[in-house]
Amino acid sequence: MSITAWLDEVLTARARLAVLGAGALLLVALLFPLWEITMFAQMFPEGIRMSIFAHKLVGGNAGADLQGINILNHYIGMREIRAADFPEMKFIPFALGFFVLLGLRAAVFGRVHQVVDLLVLFGYFGLFSLAAFYSRMHAFGHQLAPDAPIKVPPFTPPVFGHQHIANFDVYSYPGPGSYLLGAYALVLAAVLATAVRRERVRVAAPKTAAAA
Amino acid sequence: MLRRLALGALVAAGACAPKSTPEAEQGATGRLADAREAAQRTFVEPGKLDEFYLFYSGGHSGQVYVAGLPSMRHIATIPVFAPYPATGYGFDAESKKMLGGYTWGDVHHPAISRTRGDYDGRWLFVNDNANNRLARIDLRDFKTRQILGPIANSSGNHGSAFLTENSEYALVASRFSIPLPRGTWAPLSKYATDYHGVLTGIKIDSATGTMSVGWQIVTPPFDWDLASTGREISKDWAVWSAYNTERATGRLEVTASQRDRDYMTFVNWRKAEAAAAAGKGRIIDGVRVIDPREVPGMMYLVPLAKSPHGADFSPDGRYVVGNGKLAPYVTVFDFQKFLKAAEASDTTGSEDGIPVLRYESIRVAEVPVGLGPLHTQFDDQGYAYTSLFIESAVAKWKMGPFDGHDSSLVVAKIPVHYSVGHLVVAGGDTRHPVGRYLVSMNKLSKGRHLNVGPSQPESSQLIDITGSGMKMIYEAYTEPEPHFAQIIKADLIHPIEVYPKAENKDPNAIWAAADGKVTRIGNRVEVKLFSIRSYFAPGEIDAQEGDSVIIHVTNAEQERDMLHGFGLAGYNINVVMDPGETKTIRLKADKPGVWPFYCTNFCSAMHQEMQGYLLVKPRGAAATVAAK
Numbered sequence: 001m002s003i004t005a006w007l008d009e010v011l012t013a014r015a016r017l018a019v020l021g022a023g024a025l026l027l028v029a030l031l032f033p034l035w036e037i038t039m040f041a042q043m044f045p046e047g048i049r050m051s052i053f054a055h056k057l058v059g060g061n062a063g064a065d066l067q068g069i070n071i072l073n074h075y076i077g078m079r080e081i082r083a084a085d086f087p088e089m090k091f092i093p094f095a096l097g098f099f100v101l102l103g104l105r106a107a108v109f110g111r112v113h114q115v116v117d118l119l120v121l122f123g124y125f126g127l128f129s130l131a132a133f134y135s136r137m138h139a140f141g142h143q144l145a146p147d148a149p150i151k152v153p154p155f156t157p158p159v160f161g162h163q164h165i166a167n168f169d170v171y172s173y174p175g176p177g178s179y180l181l182g183a184y185a186l187v188l189a190a191v192l193a194t195a196v197r198r199e200r201v202r203v204a205a206p207k208t209a210a211a212a
Numbered sequence: 213m214l215r216r217l218a219l220g221a222l223v224a225a226g227a228c229a230p231k232s233t234p235e236a237e238q239g240a241t242g243r244l245a246d247a248r249e250a251a252q253r254t255f256v257e258p259g260k261l262d263e264f265y266l267f268y269s270g271g272h273s274g275q276v277y278v279a280g281l282p283s284m285r286h287i288a289t290i291p292v293f294a295p296y297p298a299t300g301y302g303f304d305a306e307s308k309k310m311l312g313g314y315t316w317g318d319v320h321h322p323a324i325s326r327t328r329g330d331y332d333g334r335w336l337f338v339n340d341n342a343n344n345r346l347a348r349i350d351l352r353d354f355k356t357r358q359i360l361g362p363i364a365n366s367s368g369n370h371g372s373a374f375l376t377e378n379s380e381y382a383l384v385a386s387r388f389s390i391p392l393p394r395g396t397w398a399p400l401s402k403y404a405t406d407y408h409g410v411l412t413g414i415k416i417d418s419a420t421g422t423m424s425v426g427w428q429i430v431t432p433p434f435d436w437d438l439a440s441t442g443r444e445i446s447k448d449w450a451v452w453s454a455y456n457t458e459r460a461t462g463r464l465e466v467t468a469s470q471r472d473r474d475y476m477t478f479v480n481w482r483k484a485e486a487a488a489a490a491g492k493g494r495i496i497d498g499v500r501v502i503d504p505r506e507v508p509g510m511m512y513l514v515p516l517a518k519s520p521h522g523a524d525f526s527p528d529g530r531y532v533v534g535n536g537k538l539a540p541y542v543t544v545f546d547f548q549k550f551l552k553a554a555e556a557s558d559t560t561g562s563e564d565g566i567p568v569l570r571y572e573s574i575r576v577a578e579v580p581v582g583l584g585p586l587h588t589q590f591d592d593q594g595y596a597y598t599s600l601f602i603e604s605a606v607a608k609w610k611m612g613p614f615d616g617h618d619s620s621l622v623v624a625k626i627p628v629h630y631s632v633g634h635l636v637v638a639g640g641d642t643r644h645p646v647g648r649y650l651v652s653m654n655k656l657s658k659g660r661h662l663n664v665g666p667s668q669p670e671s672s673q674l675i676d677i678t679g680s681g682m683k684m685i686y687e688a689y690t691e692p693e694p695h696f697a698q699i700i701k702a703d704l705i706h707p708i709e710v711y712p713k714a715e716n717k718d719p720n721a722i723w724a725a726a727d728g729k730v731t732r733i734g735n736r737v738e739v740k741l742f743s744i745r746s747y748f749a750p751g752e753i754d755a756q757e758g759d760s761v762i763i764h765v766t767n768a769e770q771e772r773d774m775l776h777g778f779g780l781a782g783y784n785i786n787v788v789m790d791p792g793e794t795k796t797i798r799l800k801a802d803k804p805g806v807w808p809f810y811c812t813n814f815c816s817a818m819h820q821e822m823q824g825y826l827l828v829k830p831r832g833a834a835a836t837v838a839a840k
Contacts (some may be wrong), residue, residue, distance in 0.1 A: 064710070064770035071745050071769075075818070149818060 006199045007113035008047065016107040019115060022187035023103035025180045026096045033175030035133070036090075037157070039069070040169045050081070051175060054153045056090040057083040077148025078140055079096050088132055095125050095178050099184075119188040134159050225268040241813060246700035250685035253676060256283040264638055264699050266651060267322050267336055268672075271693030274317035276338060277312070281638075281649055283689035284674055292347045292356045293317020293340050300777065300788030301356070304795040310359045318342040320370060320695040321438075324351075325412065325421070326380040329443040329529075329643030333704035335421045337373035344369045346382060346414055348421050350706050354792075360423045364497035365392050366410045372438040375416075377447045377643075381426060381481060384412040385452050389433035393497040402714040404459040407433040411452065413481055413488075427488035429479065429511065432564045433459050435468070438522050438587075443529035443643050446547045448482040448647060451532050453520040457563070461624040468840045469538065473571070475563075476523055476534050483510040486623050505565035512554055513563055522587035522634075526596075526611055527645055535585040535598060541587045542598055544577040544614060562789040576614040579621050581607035586633060587696075588592055589640030590649030590679055595623070597640075599652065600633040606635055606652055606675065608682055626682040628673050630656040630795075637677065646701060650675040661689050670694060695782070709772045710804070711792030718794040720764035726747035732759075737801070743776045743789060745813070746818030753809075753824070754802040757831045766794040777812030780826060788813050804830035 011019070033051035038060075040047045048068050049060025059066025070080045083089055099122055106114035134156075142154040155165065158172040221407040250763045256262055264282025270277055274294030278287045293314050295302025302311050315341035325335040336349040345361030346369070355622045363369065363384060371385030389407040398406040408430050415426040434454035442449040457474040460467030484502060487493065487510065493502035504511040517539035524533045525547075532550075534543040549551045552558075552575040584602030588610070591597070598607045608624040637647035657671035674686035713723060720740055722728060728742035728749035737759045742749040743766065755761050767789035778795075780785040782803060787795050811822035825828050 061770075062712075067769075068771045071771075149821075 006195070007111070007116065009112045009195060009199060011110040011112060011115070011191070011195065012198075013107070015194060018109050018187055018191050019118075020107045023100040023107075025184045025187070026100055027186075029177040029180035030093065030096065032177035032180065033058070034177040034181070035172065036113075036175045037170065037172045040171075041167045053089075054059075054096060054177060055089050057081065057086065057089070073140075073167045075148065075150045077145030077150075081140065085135070086136070088129060088136075092129060099110050099125075112192065115188055115191055115195075117194065119185065119204065122185055122188070126185070127208045130159075169198075220810075229289045243664055246683070248674075250683070254282045254284070254492045254674065254686040256285070261702065263702055264646075264649065265702055265705060266636075267324070267698045267700070268337060268653070268694040269319040269407060270691070271320070271695055271698055272316065272318045272342075273691055273693070274340070276319060276322060276352070277690060277694070279688070280702075281651070282674060282686065284672065284686050286688070286690070288351055288354065290354055290356065292319060292349065293339055293343075293345070293359070294360040298788075300786055300795070303785050303797070304787045305798055306796065310356065312359065312610045314343055314345075316342065317345060317347075318498040321373055322698050322768055323373045323382065324377045324698045324700055325416075326642060327378055328368075329377045329447075329527075330641055330678075331698070331700045331704055332379075332640065333700060333706075335379075336698070337375065337416075337423075339369050339372040339384070341370045341387065342367060343385055344386075346384065346423060347372055347425060350412050350421065351707065353711070357421070358423060360414065360425070360755075361522055363412055363414075363425060364499045365394060365428055365501065367394070369437045371411075371452050372414075374441050374450065376441050376450070376481065377443055379416050379418070380413040381485075382416060382423065382483065383439050383441065383450050384414055385436035385439060386410045386412075387435055387437070389435070392430070392501075400461045403433055403461045409434050409436055409454075411477075411479060412499075413437065415483060420429060424605045425499050427493075428482055428496075428499050429484055430493075430501050430503055431511075431696045432457075432474065432566070433476075435452060435464075437520065438594050440523045440525040440532065440641070441524055441528070442547070446525060446529040446532075449479050449521045449547075450478070450479050450481050451525070452477050453516060453523040453534060455521075455537075469519055471518070473517050474520055475513040475568070476520065476532070476545070477566075478512045478514040478554075480510050483507055503565075509554070511566050512550075513566055513568045514545060514550070514574055516559075517541070524588040524590075524641070526644055527590050529643075530604070531611065533596060533598075535586040535587055537584060537586060537601075539585075540583050541578040541580045542588060543575055544579065545574045546576045546614070549574045549576065577618045577621070579609055581609060581616050581622055582625065587635055589635055589637040589650070590645050591637050591650075591742070592645045593641070593647060595677070597635055597637060597650055597677065598700065599635040601631055601633065601655075604628055604630045604632060604654075606632060606650065606682065608677070608680075626675060626684060628652040628675075628684075629660055629671060629687075630654055630658055632692070634696045636697040638700055638701070640699070646699070648676070648678055650677045651697060651699065652660065653690075653697065655693070657689060662686065665761065678758055711790055713768075713770060713792050716766075716792055716794060718764070718766075720796070721766045721794040722764075723766070723768050730754065735759050737761045739765075742768060743769045743778070743780075743822075745774065745791070746811070746812075746822045748778075748809070748822065748824045751824035752831070753826045755826065756829050757801060759801040761797075761799050761801050761826070763797040763799075764794055765797065767791055774815060775813040776815055776822070778809060779812035780807060780809045782807045783826075786812055801826075801828045804828045 035052040037050045048065040051058045055196045138156045141156045163170050264281035266281050268277040276290040286412045291301035299718045301307050319338045320341050322338045324331040336570040336736045344363045348358040350357045366386045367390045368387030370387035373382040386409045389409045391406050410431040413426040416422050417663045435456040437453045441451045454475045456468035487502050487507040488500045516534040517536040519538045520534050522535040532545045558570045558571050559567045581598045582600040584600050584601045586599045586601050588598045605627050609622045632652045635652050637650045652673045654671045669689040672688050676685050677685040722740050725742050731738045737755045765778050769791040774791050777788045807826040
């Protein structure tokens with residue numbers, strides 16, 4: 001099996017449809033939070049929430065929680081969390097649109113290498129976004145105002161998992177949006193895996209014929 | 213002492229060791245079994261919610277108290293007719309204007325708005341017996357939103373607020389008669405002819421709840437007491453009891469207790485409404501006042517024993533119970549028989565042209581409930597409950613059959629502590645009572661509580677009315693002084709917890725610290741003040757002596773229970789802003805000096821730091837310079 005030949009292989013109609021469908025997942029992902037941070041404390045038994053969408057920041061409790069979180073954070077000198085300060089919220093929707101278009105290309109021209117391009121670029125995009133998210137959390141927790149009423153040692157709020165900060169239990173986990181992005185990558189990988197299997201069968205077939 | 217200890221030991225033994233001696237068990241079950249059951253019926257775990265709201269009238273405190281049932285825990289006080297610094301009521305411009313300069317009221321009869329005769333949980337209307345006013349509390353936020361009055365021509369608004377079947381009207385009656393219009397002079401010797409009582413229909417806007425005076429009926433100078441509104445067959449009618457039908461003055465306890473029977477009046481409020489719309493009657497002090505003689509069929513009198521108090525329609529509107537106060541029985545009138553007698557003009561006389569119908573033609577029972585019957589409420593099982601003031605008890609009796617065996621209708625009686633006035637059953641004045649609980653609101657507590665000195669609270673006792681009997685299960689004390697109350701299932705009310713920012717239409721509301729500012733125009737200083745945990749912005753307000761200062765303070769929080777206060781030392785001001793609320797404070801800066809203001813409603817760890825200064829510069833620059 002030659003890699004270059006395989007990369008030029010034509011996708012089946014089913015695979016093309018799968019690539020198109022995967023693009024739809026990206027669009028649906030815009031409707032759901034990518035990440036969700038929930039904070040519990042004795043006087044917040046129901047928790048206060050912040051949901052990070054691809055393009056916006058939404059507080060729980062009909063939006064009120066975002067101001068609530070900012071009010072709490074201001075005591076330790078953390079700067080206000082505002083959607084406007086997240087460049088990610090501009091580039092992520094742009095990137096998702098880009099992947100949908102690139103997916104159209106793969107669906108129309110239907111070459112294996114076009115799907116490989118998609119998956120590699122998408123993987124890079126995913127890792128970059130995660131790293132950006134981490135660095136943003138790091139910045140929020142480290143760039144604390146020196147005149148804050150309550151001085152705390154710099155910290156990084158949890159990016160994944162649970163952390164106990166002062167009187168709060170903070171939980172940070174991917175939201176449905178991220179699972180949809182993950183599903184997108186899985187569909188692309190499945191398309192490629194199917195293409196690999198077909199190539200193996202195709203390469204093996206003449207031998208079988210010769211043996212007969 | 214020894215015997216008490218011994219009893220204590222027995223009770224303890226009964227509690228801890230069920231398999232103890234027979235004597236111990238007997239001693240224990242006599243009291244403890246009931247107490248256990250009562251405790252189980254009334255105990256509401258920390259963090260769990262009560263099943264019912266209880267809205268108590270606060271009497272001459274001017275306020276309304278809110279408690280939960282069955283726990284009887286006091287939850288909140290809703291200020292209505294008196295300033296209440298705890299919630300800042302009566303200090304900001306809006307509530308001050310509503311109070312109209314009065315600093316007290318006398319709340320007697322709360323009424324939850326109703327649709328088809330059942331509570332709809334939208335508003336609570338309460339009367340002011342003292343200054344002839346009526347207030348509306350919005351149950352969306354438990355705040356007083358309107359105070360109507362003093363109502364023209366009406367004096368001593370006791371017989372309200374009673375609402376018609378679909379809250380079309382709140383009905384009001386004058387307890388005191390005066391020469392009309394208010395301000396007219398006539399000697400007391402002319403009381404019988406020149407003084408008049410007034411019944412009033414207060415129109416309620418069905419969308420907003422806004423009240424306005426609809427019409428009035430001028431009456432003989434009786435003391436109108438309590439009312440009830442009809443349902444179904446009687447839905448166009450209301451009844452009021454009257455005492456002092458002797459038209460007496462002087463020492464009323466004697467002079468107004470001479471007739472064996474006073475009256476209950478039956479008023480067709482639809483006819484009154486139509487007569488007013490048709491322009492009948494005349495305008496007195498801005499209100500259309502109808503003379504019953506001009507509108508036949510609108511108003512009737514029925515004799516009722518003696519010095520009556522409560523008048524109460526049965527849930528289905530078929531019967532009316534008159535509570536005789538000085539007679540040892542309640543009188544049951546059949547509304548159908550009333551209609552027949554009215555139609556047939558079956559009269560025994562008239563009072564100022566108002567027909568008096570034949571008592572015997574309408575009365576179907578005189579139920580011997582006991583001494584001093586004051587008020588009757590109903591449950592969902594066909595029972596009525598009457599408070600017996602003199603006897604200090606509540607009687608439970610069956611609403612029929614009314615076949616002449618009146619004494620067999622009384623099924624149970626329970627002593628209360630002491631001298632019960634009103635009683636209230638869950639939904640007990642609606643088309644479909646809920647029953648289950650009755651609260652006996654007793655006028656005297658006589659030391660049933662920890663001794664707090666001579667000024668004693670009232671006692672309210674919770675009685676389980678399920679089944680055929682009655683069981684006392686709890687007791688609480690209330691500040692003076694509950695009269696009537698309303699019990700409503702908690703799930704019929706859905707209050708908000710914060711004022712949504714989007715709904716704040718106050719043009720002076722601000723939502724960012726940067727928008728807080730002080731503007732001076734001439735000698736007027738207008739402040740937009742921002743408040744949030746844990747600061748005011750700006751924290752400094754500068755004024756000159758003699759300035760008028762207007763402060764619009766917004767609580768920018770949107771979090772539940774995050775209230776801020778604005779207390780200003782030396783200027784007698786304390787306002788509390790709920791989350792999302794803007795309040796306006798007006799003051800005359802007539803005291804030079806530096807006056808701290810601070811957050812009065814504890815908000816956060818930095819609450820104590822939430823403060824600022826009003827600096828009032830003395831008149832005359834020289835003085836200022838000299839001071840520096």
